[in-house]
Amino acid sequence: MGVAVAGVKKGGECRADTRPVRTEPPTGDAPVGRYYALVRNLFTNPLRLPLIAPSILSADFANMGAECRQVLASPRAGAQPVASSARVLAPDSRDNPWACPGAGADLLHVDVMDGHFVPNLTMGPDMVRGVRRACPGAFIDVHLMVTDPWKHAQPFVSAGADHLTFHVEALPPGEIPGLARKIRDLGVTVGLAINPPTPVEAAMPHLEHFDLLLVMSVNPGYSGQAFIPEVLAKTRLISEELTPLQRLEMDGGLKPDNAESVLEAGCDVLVAASAVFGVPPAQRADVVQALRGTRKPL
16 A cells, blocks of 8 residues: 655645545445545546536436546547547447547546436436446546435445545534545545525635535526526635635536636636537537636646
């Protein structure tokens, strides 16, 4: 077992990342998310910023494997994808809509809803397990919109999740740091999400305990909602307090015509559902590139 050490905090203070890193394959009932395929953690060790994370909530569920491989594959034919082991799909049939260059996204975002914390009911661990089989090297970012995050944490990590985010609204403030530690002990990174109506002050005391902060730009529950621009003020305040090892993610209503304002507010992980999966596969590379904006890569 090795130790990951990296990062310089704003102002020059060094910070060590001491999460355990396994270098051997999983055995027995070991959590798949902790060991599987030596997946690079794109939140603590990104290859480039901003990161684009298509949300599979808007993918074609009948063809989920093909959808995930296509959005992660490089838009250049034959090129190695930046963030996963997916490959450009071979053009084996002119009737196959995925037989085109990939979209070049960085990771996959999985929106989990329990029907209690939010009214909708979506995906369980078996979806993550299937996505992991289809894309062994993909980084899988699981967003838990659930009333009891700890109840769901172990099943999703065992299924292949690399990162779990839970909501500040789901727990009393005093329980949030402890849950972050428990999830990190499963071998994944951990994030904290905040809904549009929730004051930013609810999240600010907890920033140091998390690898990622997720600012929701719609009220969670359904894809395809309109972006709420007022959340950008909240995003700017959070951005000023984060270190280079921490990511700031936005989810909800993101599309090319508002991506630049999101990036300017300090976000470096953009989640997009219908903006990516709502267009034909051959057009998705243009959408992903537009979402990246004009920022220079790392």
